[in-house]
Amino acid sequence: MELLYQLTDKNKELLSLARGEEIYYCFPLDLDREGSFRDNSYTVVTNLRILLLEEGSCTKAYRLSELEKVVGEPQISSGILYVVKDGKEEFLGRYSAKHLTRYSYITRGCLLLQRGEKERVISREYETACLICKRALPGTRECPKCAGKKEGLVSDFLMLIKPQWKLFVVIVLLMLSATAVTLANPAIQQRLMDDVLIGNKGNVKQAVLCLSLMFIMSLGIVFINAGKSYLCSKLGSRISAGLREKLYVKIQLLSLSFITERSPGELMNRILYDTGRVRDFMGETFCNLFTIIILFIADVLLMLILDWKLALLAFLFAPAAMVFSLSLRKYIRTRFHMQGEKADKVSSGLQDVISGMAVVKSYGQEEREAEYFDKNTEEFAKVQRSNEVFFATVYPFIGFVLEAGVYLVIYFGGISVLNGRMTPGRLFQFITYTTLLYTYIGWLTNMPRMLMNMVTSMERIGDVLKQEPQIFDHENAKYHEIQGNVEFHHASFGYKSYEPVIEQIDFKVKQGEMIGIVGASGTGKSTLINLVMHLYEVDDGEIRVDGENIMDIRLSDYHSQIGVVLQETFLFSGTILNNIRFARPEASYEEIIRAAKMANAHDFICGLPDGYQTYVGEKGHNLSGGERQRVAIARAILNDPKILILDEATASLDTENEYLIQKALKRLTNGRTTFAIAHRLSTLKDADRLIVIDRHRIAESGTHMELMKKKGIYYNLVTAQLMMQKN
Amino acid sequence: MPEEFNLSQMERETEEMLKIRYLTKHNTVFKRTEGGFVSLSVGEESYLRIQVMRMFPFMEKDRFLSVRSVGDKSKEIGIIEDLEDMEKETIKLLREQLNLRYFTPVITKIRSVKEEYGFAYWDVITDHGECRFTIQMGGNAVVHLTEERILLSDIDENRFEIPDVGRLTPAERRKLDLFL
Numbered sequence: 001m002e003l004l005y006q007l008t009d010k011n012k013e014l015l016s017l018a019r020g021e022e023i024y025y026c027f028p029l030d031l032d033r034e035g036s037f038r039d040n041s042y043t044v045v046t047n048l049r050i051l052l053l054e055e056g057s058c059t060k061a062y063r064l065s066e067l068e069k070v071v072g073e074p075q076i077s078s079g080i081l082y083v084v085k086d087g088k089e090e091f092l093g094r095y096s097a098k099h100l101t102r103y104s105y106i107t108r109g110c111l112l113l114q115r116g117e118k119e120r121v122i123s124r125e126y127e128t129a130c131l132i133c134k135r136a137l138p139g140t141r142e143c144p145k146c147a148g149k150k151e152g153l154v155s156d157f158l159m160l161i162k163p164q165w166k167l168f169v170v171i172v173l174l175m176l177s178a179t180a181v182t183l184a185n186p187a188i189q190q191r192l193m194d195d196v197l198i199g200n201k202g203n204v205k206q207a208v209l210c211l212s213l214m215f216i217m218s219l220g221i222v223f224i225n226a227g228k229s230y231l232c233s234k235l236g237s238r239i240s241a242g243l244r245e246k247l248y249v250k251i252q253l254l255s256l257s258f259i260t261e262r263s264p265g266e267l268m269n270r271i272l273y274d275t276g277r278v279r280d281f282m283g284e285t286f287c288n289l290f291t292i293i294i295l296f297i298a299d300v301l302l303m304l305i306l307d308w309k310l311a312l313l314a315f316l317f318a319p320a321a322m323v324f325s326l327s328l329r330k331y332i333r334t335r336f337h338m339q340g341e342k343a344d345k346v347s348s349g350l351q352d353v354i355s356g357m358a359v360v361k362s363y364g365q366e367e368r369e370a371e372y373f374d375k376n377t378e379e380f381a382k383v384q385r386s387n388e389v390f391f392a393t394v395y396p397f398i399g400f401v402l403e404a405g406v407y408l409v410i411y412f413g414g415i416s417v418l419n420g421r422m423t424p425g426r427l428f429q430f431i432t433y434t435t436l437l438y439t440y441i442g443w444l445t446n447m448p449r450m451l452m453n454m455v456t457s458m459e460r461i462g463d464v465l466k467q468e469p470q471i472f473d474h475e476n477a478k479y480h481e482i483q484g485n486v487e488f489h490h491a492s493f494g495y496k497s498y499e500p501v502i503e504q505i506d507f508k509v510k511q512g513e514m515i516g517i518v519g520a521s522g523t524g525k526s527t528l529i530n531l532v533m534h535l536y537e538v539d540d541g542e543i544r545v546d547g548e549n550i551m552d553i554r555l556s557d558y559h560s561q562i563g564v565v566l567q568e569t570f571l572f573s574g575t576i577l578n579n580i581r582f583a584r585p586e587a588s589y590e591e592i593i594r595a596a597k598m599a600n601a602h603d604f605i606c607g608l609p610d611g612y613q614t615y616v617g618e619k620g621h622n623l624s625g626g627e628r629q630r631v632a633i634a635r636a637i638l639n640d641p642k643i644l645i646l647d648e649a650t651a652s653l654d655t656e657n658e659y660l661i662q663k664a665l666k667r668l669t670n671g672r673t674t675f676a677i678a679h680r681l682s683t684l685k686d687a688d689r690l691i692v693i694d695r696h697r698i699a700e701s702g703t704h705m706e707l708m709k710k711k712g713i714y715y716n717l718v719t720a721q722l723m724m725q726k727n
Numbered sequence: 728m729p730e731e732f733n734l735s736q737m738e739r740e741t742e743e744m745l746k747i748r749y750l751t752k753h754n755t756v757f758k759r760t761e762g763g764f765v766s767l768s769v770g771e772e773s774y775l776r777i778q779v780m781r782m783f784p785f786m787e788k789d790r791f792l793s794v795r796s797v798g799d800k801s802k803e804i805g806i807i808e809d810l811e812d813m814e815k816e817t818i819k820l821l822r823e824q825l826n827l828r829y830f831t832p833v834i835t836k837i838r839s840v841k842e843e844y845g846f847a848y849w850d851v852i853t854d855h856g857e858c859r860f861t862i863q864m865g866g867n868a869v870v871h872l873t874e875e876r877i878l879l880s881d882i883d884e885n886r887f888e889i890p891d892v893g894r895l896t897p898a899e900r901r902k903l904d905l906f907l
Contacts (some may be wrong), residue, residue: 036856037855068798136846337864
């Protein structure tokens with residue numbers, strides 16, 4: 001996202017920048033105090049000052065050093081900017097929701113400058129609209145229309161086709177032959193009429209010859225088209241399968257931050273829907289694209305050669321037909337769009353009521369809901385009916401109008417035939433070509449839309465494929481057998497560059513120690529653990545494992561030596577067996593059973609109908625939360641991790657389950673470096689040391705006894721929990 | 728030093744949250760701050776800056792306003808049942824704050840709506856001036872608050888209101904047809 005809008009020279013002059021003063025951030029300030037839209041107004045932040053440029057004059061300026069804070073505060077669909085000076089808040093200006101995200105960076109940006117740091121805050125978020133052409137961006141970094149991507153697109157397209165070039169050549173040959181046969185057929189017809197049928201010039205033999213030729217050609221075109229469609233679908237499927245595979249691999253490679261910034265649905269759409277669109281394009285549009293363009297050109301040329309005057313007459317109607325066809329298509333789309341909307345309303349209403357049936361029934365509101373549903377279905381039926389009527393009655397007329405040019409040709413051509421300037425066969429041939437012309441016009445008007453759909457999908461795919469993973473193996477990354485000593489050294493990190501989640505964390509963990517991490521929600525406990533798992537990289541400082549910088553350890557080696565048990569255990573669709581040996585597919589049955597026994601999972605697994613081969617996960621056998629948890633523990637035990645991570649592993653369990661899992665965890669954590677997060681502090685009583693996180697930093701650390709004596713945050717938390725239990 | 732956890736205090740606070748405290752012209756003093764915001768003293772409490780929020784932003788623009796403190800732990804100070812019952816000066820001050828908080832331009836004239844590749848580009852005149860915005864087709868960008876009242880959300884989550892579809896000209900209505 002752009003955080004530095006370019007100012008005009010005139011505006012820059014207004015700032016009267018001092019020597020060495022440099023503009024760091026510049027955002028539009030698109031509303032005045034009353035909330036009216038305006039242009040040419042900006043908030044400018046330099047390394048020394050913050051200034052307001054309002055409609056051609058510099059209205060306010062503060063030295064950053066005299067301010068405590070600069071804040072962009074979100075309001076309802078807009079925001080206000082204020083500064084804090086001498087403990088007082090001073091209003092500066094307003095902006096619309098368009099710039100909300102931009103202004104969320106200003107506090108952090110100014111803070112860095114106030115500290116005298118030269119670093120510029122950058123935003124990884126995407127713009128919602130192209131800054132050049134103002135078109136909405138379909139979730140891509142660059143505008144499919146601008147940014148001179150046209151060449152890139154052609155080369156992207158060629159790259160796609162390259163592995164399939166043999167198939168491609170065959171398709172092109174078929175396209176050419178389809179054109180030739182389509183256009184040759186009317187010529188034979190003309191021969192048949194003029195040379196054989198009319199005026200008894202020919203004989204039966206010639207007639208049969210012509211007819212057989214026509215028959216063979218008609219048959220030929222059927223085969224050619226069938227073959228072409230088959231091969232194009234094949235090409236489309238192969239290309240989209242290739243793309244899907246590439247996307248899948250890439251998404252796996254990309255760091256978690258890329259995934260969490262987007263919804264799972266969006267990524268699934270890119271893999272499934274966008275590649276599907278590319279396939280459809282290759283299979284349907286592309287297949288006909290060249291054939292029709294070649295046909296169209298050849299058709300026009302042939303018509304001109306046959307009778308240029310008549311041809312021009314036929315073309316006269318072409319632009320009108322084109323415009324008519326375009327607006328008609330738009331109109332039909334509007335109608336269908338409406339029908340779709342109404343259908344959506346019906347189905348979403350239905351879904352609402354069915355999933356909320358218990359509430360509807362228990363409040364006795366069945367009748368009202370039924371009425372509401374009735375109204376929606378009726379509306380839907382009305383739109384649908386009117387669409388059906390439109391198609392049944394109006395559509396045939398439209399076809400008539402679209403082909404009006406043909407009647408003109410018949411009229412003037414007929415006169416020519418009567419005057420003997422043209423043979424009937426020639427006229428017949430000409431009429432066929434004219435009909436073809438109008439068919440293609442209809443098709444070609446739809447081209448831009450289909451092409452744009454394809455371009456957009458390609459953009460969205462390319463957007464993922466071109467991402468550079470933020471977490472990758474560094475050059476000197478190497479294998480390292482983990483002992484389990486972990487050290488945070490001045491570590492700071494934030495998911496968004498302007499919002500630090502943990503700051504300046506320093507602590508050392510010895511091999512085999514169990515560390516409990518305590519703190520209120522949202523203070524950065526899970527973030528700390530994500531950093532230990534090396535799912536993210538610290539922005540500042542470093543994390544060392546056995547004295548080695550975590551970045552110098554090969555990722556796959558590192559990850560294979562850590563184990564994780566989370567609150568919401570995720571089991572993959574598959575058997576319990578496969579879930580347990582997820583990290584070590586080569587483990588023997590005995591090892592698996594031993595791990596399951598240690599996790600207190602063996603007994604319940606044996607009780608299941610299909611034992612270890614019971615199918616779980618989506619659509620599979622439903623395990624309870626505690627059971628799932630024990631499978632996850634078995635998974636972790638089997639992996640024999642050197643570093644173990646427990647994130648609320650025993651939350652939301654009943655007492656018996658909790659006991660079993662506590663036991664299992666104790667066996668698991670024995671002798672391993674363990675990081676455990678828990679809200680219920682009693683579960684951390686085995687921890688060697690506790691770390692209390694508050695306001696993004698380590699507030700306290702020590703053993704349970706030490707912290708109780710200290711009477712700080714931890715003491716308060718413990719007493720609070722005890723008191724609540726008593727009540 | 729962190730605050731001591733005190734169960735009875737917490738219980739008191741939870742109980743307090745149940746109460747509805749009405750703010751009237753008799754028990755409050757609202758003042759404009761130098762920085763352009765509003766301060767409040769009510770009884771023994773005083774707040775350097777307060778925020779005013781509408782509980783029913785579409786139906787009751789002046790009634791049932793929640794006056795809240797600002798900051799991470801923003802909480803309700805009290806409720807103004809009807810703004811009209813306050814002092815003239817206070818009404819003006821609070822209106823200004825409401826105006827700062829709520830930004831939902833009302834569309835008074837639709838100049839054009841163009842649809843292109845899944846997005847609709849609007850060119851309109853609102854009570855806040857001319858504006859062009861873009862909405863995504865097929866999503867939840869258009870919401871019917873009532874039969875005649877429509878709320879549009881653009882791709883940046885700006886919101887625009889059409890208070891009465893019936894009052895649009897037939898030509899404008901046709902442009903809207905795609906979304907109704």
